Amino acid sequence: MRQVLEIVEREGPVPVEEIATRLGIAAAEVEQSLREAQEQGILLHYSALINWEKGEAEKIYAFIAVQASPEHGSGFDKIAAYISRFDEVHSVYLMSGMADLMVVVEGEDFREIARLVAEKLAPAPGVRDTATSFVLKTYKMEGEIVTEEPGNHRLAVTP
Amino acid sequence: MSGQRFVAQRMRAVPFSGIREFFDLVMAHDEVISLGVGEPDFPTPWKICDAVVEALGRGMTSYTSNHGLPELRAAIAGDIWSRYQVEYNPAAQILITAGVSEAMDLVMRTVLDPGDQVIVPQPCYVSYVPCVTFAGGEPVIIATCEQDDFKLRPDALRAALTDRTRALLISYPNNPTGAVMARDDLAEIASIAVEHDLLVISDEIYAHLTYEGTHTCFASLPQMQERTVLLNGFSKAYAMTGWRLGYACAPEAIIEAMVRMHGYTALCASTIAQVGAIEALRSCEDEMRAMISEYDQRRRVLVKGLNDIGLPCREPKGAFYAFPRIEHTGLTSKEFARALLLEEGVAAVPGEAFGESGRGYLRCTYATSLEQLQEALRRMERFLDKLATGDVSLEEPAPAPI
Numbered sequence: 001m002r003q004v005l006e007i008v009e010r011e012g013p014v015p016v017e018e019i020a021t022r023l024g025i026a027a028a029e030v031e032q033s034l035r036e037a038q039e040q041g042i043l044l045h046y047s048a049l050i051n052w053e054k055g056e057a058e059k060i061y062a063f064i065a066v067q068a069s070p071e072h073g074s075g076f077d078k079i080a081a082y083i084s085r086f087d088e089v090h091s092v093y094l095m096s097g098m099a100d101l102m103v104v105v106e107g108e109d110f111r112e113i114a115r116l117v118a119e120k121l122a123p124a125p126g127v128r129d130t131a132t133s134f135v136l137k138t139y140k141m142e143g144e145i146v147t148e149e150p151g152n153h154r155l156a157v158t159p
Numbered sequence: 160m161s162g163q164r165f166v167a168q169r170m171r172a173v174p175f176s177g178i179r180e181f182f183d184l185v186m187a188h189d190e191v192i193s194l195g196v197g198e199p200d201f202p203t204p205w206k207i208c209d210a211v212v213e214a215l216g217r218g219m220t221s222y223t224s225n226h227g228l229p230e231l232r233a234a235i236a237g238d239i240w241s242r243y244q245v246e247y248n249p250a251a252q253i254l255i256t257a258g259v260s261e262a263m264d265l266v267m268r269t270v271l272d273p274g275d276q277v278i279v280p281q282p283c284y285v286s287y288v289p290c291v292t293f294a295g296g297e298p299v300i301i302a303t304c305e306q307d308d309f310k311l312r313p314d315a316l317r318a319a320l321t322d323r324t325r326a327l328l329i330s331y332p333n334n335p336t337g338a339v340m341a342r343d344d345l346a347e348i349a350s351i352a353v354e355h356d357l358l359v360i361s362d363e364i365y366a367h368l369t370y371e372g373t374h375t376c377f378a379s380l381p382q383m384q385e386r387t388v389l390l391n392g393f394s395k396a397y398a399m400t401g402w403r404l405g406y407a408c409a410p411e412a413i414i415e416a417m418v419r420m421h422g423y424t425a426l427c428a429s430t431i432a433q434v435g436a437i438e439a440l441r442s443c444e445d446e447m448r449a450m451i452s453e454y455d456q457r458r459r460v461l462v463k464g465l466n467d468i469g470l471p472c473r474e475p476k477g478a479f480y481a482f483p484r485i486e487h488t489g490l491t492s493k494e495f496a497r498a499l500l501l502e503e504g505v506a507a508v509p510g511e512a513f514g515e516s517g518r519g520y521l522r523c524t525y526a527t528s529l530e531q532l533q534e535a536l537r538r539m540e541r542f543l544d545k546l547a548t549g550d551v552s553l554e555e556p557a558p559a560p561i
C-alpha cells in the first residue's frame with residue numbers, strides 16, 4: 001500500500017493499470033489499496049500543487065501562531081475545530097513550542113486576511129493571542145522546489 | 160589542412176563508436192524524445208555537490224596520491240565488504256580512476272602482452288573491444304543471444320578458449336541488454352576460469368541497478384578474488400557521470416602495475432570528484448535507492464509497452480536499458496533507428512553499435528521520465544502502423560555537408 005500511496009501523493013490520480021504495471025502487482029491489488037486508504041481516511045483527496053505566485057490570480061498566505069486556553073477533557077480540540085471551519089483557513093496544526101496552534105490561511109490580499117484575524121480568530125472564545133506572519137516568497141512547497149527552472153544538460157545519445 | 164598524415168597507422172583501424180555516428184544524426188533534429196542516453200536523468204544528489212562546494216572552500220584543490228584519497232579507498236573497501244563480504248586492502252588493492260573507462264584501459268594495457276586474447280561476450284559496452292585492441296591484445300567475441308537471456312554460456316566460453324586466451328571480460332548487469340547473471344550462472348564460468356587460469360575482468364558499474372534478486376560480485380565466488388579485476392564507479396548508481404570517477408580492485412601486483420601506468424598518464428583522479436564520491440558512499444544510500452525504485456517502475460512500463468506494441472522484449476533485470484527485437488519488421492536496426500528518428504522523433508540506439516550480435520535489436524534507455532517514455536511508446540506504435548501500411552520512406556538522405 002505504501003508504494004501505491006507514494007505514487008498518488010506525488011502524481012495525483014494515476015490510472016490503476018499504470019500503477020499496477022509500474023509496481024509489478026495486480027490491478028486489483030492497487031484498487032484495493034486505494035479503496036482501503038480512502039475508507040480509513042488515509043487518502044483524503046487528490047489535488048494539484050499550484051504555485052500561485054506565478055499564476056494570474058494572486059493568492060497570499062499567512063502563518064498565524066495562536067495561543068489558546070485549553071479546556072478540561074478536550075484540550076485544544078474544540079478551538080482547533082472551530083478555527084478549521086473558516087474557508088480561508090488552509091490548515092490547522094497543534095504545535096509543540098511557542099504556539100499552541102499554527103493556522104495557515106490563504107486569501108486574495110492582505111486586507112482579507114487581516115479582517116479574518118481581527119474579526120474572527122482573535123476574538124474567538126479560547127484564543128488568547130495571535131501573531132500573524134505573511135508569506136513573502138515561496139521557495140519550496142509540498143516537497144517541490146519552486147524557485148529553479150528545471151535544467152537538462154544531457155546529450156541526446158551517450159554510451 | 161587535415162593533418163591526416165600525422166595520425167598513426169594503428170588509429171585507422173579503430174572507427175568511432177556506432178553510438179557516436181548516430182549521435183550526429185540525432186543532434187540535427189529538434190523535439191526528439193531520446194531513449195538513446197546511457198546515463199541517469201537525475202542530477203547528482205545535492206548532498207554530494209554540497210560536500211564538494213564545502214571542500215573547495217577549504218581549498219581541497221591539490222593532487223591526491225596516485226592511488227587516490229586514502230579515505231575514499233577505505234570507504235570503497237567498506238562498501239564492498241558490507242555488500243558482498245569481499246575484503247580488499249585499501250592500501251594496496253584499490254585504485255581510483257577517471258571512471259571505469261580509464262580503469263578498463265589501464266587493465267588492458269597492464270595485463271596484455273602482444274597477441275594475448277581477451278574473450279568479450281557481446282552485445283557489450285562500446286569501449287571493450289577498442290581497449291583490448293589499443294593495448295595490443297586480440298579480442299575474441301562470443302555472441303550471446305536472446306534465447307539465453309543474453310547470458311554467457313559456459314559451453315560458448317569453452318569453445319572460445321585457445322592457448323593464447325589471457326582474460327575474460329564480463330559485465331553484468333549488461334549494457335545494452337540489461338542481462339544479469341546469478342551466482343549459479345557465474346559458478347560454471349568461475350570453474351572454467353580456474354581450469355584455464357584466466358584473469359576475469361568484471362565491469363560491475365550497474366551492480367546496484369539490479370531489480371530482481373541480488374547482484375553477485377564476481378570476486379565473491381570461491382577462489383575468484385585472486386583472479387578478478389573488479390571495476391566499478393559512481394557514474395550510474397549515484398548519477399555522477401560527468402564527475403569521471405571509478406575504481407579498480409584487484410590483487411596487489413595488478414594494482415601496482417596499474418598505478419604505475421596511471422601515475423604517469425593521469426597522475427591521479429580528480430580530487431574534488433573523489434571528495435564527492437566519499438560523500439556518496441557516506442550518506443547517499445537513500446537517494447540511490449529512490450532513483451533505483453524510479454528506474455524499476457519505468458522499466459516495467461517500457462518493457463510492457465514495447466511488448467504491447469509488437470516489439471518483443473525480454474525482461475531486463477538490471478542496468479537501465481530495454482533491448483527489444485525489431486528484426487521481424489523487415490528493417491535492419493540501423494534502418495529502424497534512423498526511420499524512427501526521422502518519422503517520429505524518437506531516438507534509440509541500433510543494437511549493432513554494441514556488436515554484431517546486437518543486429519536486429521534496439522537499445523532503449525529508461526533513464527528518462529515516465530511521461531517521455533509513454534510519449535515515446537505512443538510514437539513508436541504510430542511508427543509501426545506506418546511501417547505496416549508502407550508509409551515510411553527508408554531512403555538514406557544525402558549526407559549533410561560538413
Ligand SMILES: Cc1ncc(COP(=O)(O)O)c(C=O)c1O
Pocket residue numbers: 159197257258259260261284330333334362364391392393394400403404405
Ligand atoms: C558497461 C559500462 N561500463 C563502463 C561505462 C563507463 O563508465 P564511466 O563513466 O565510469 O567511465 C559505461 C557507460 O556507459 C558502461 O555502460
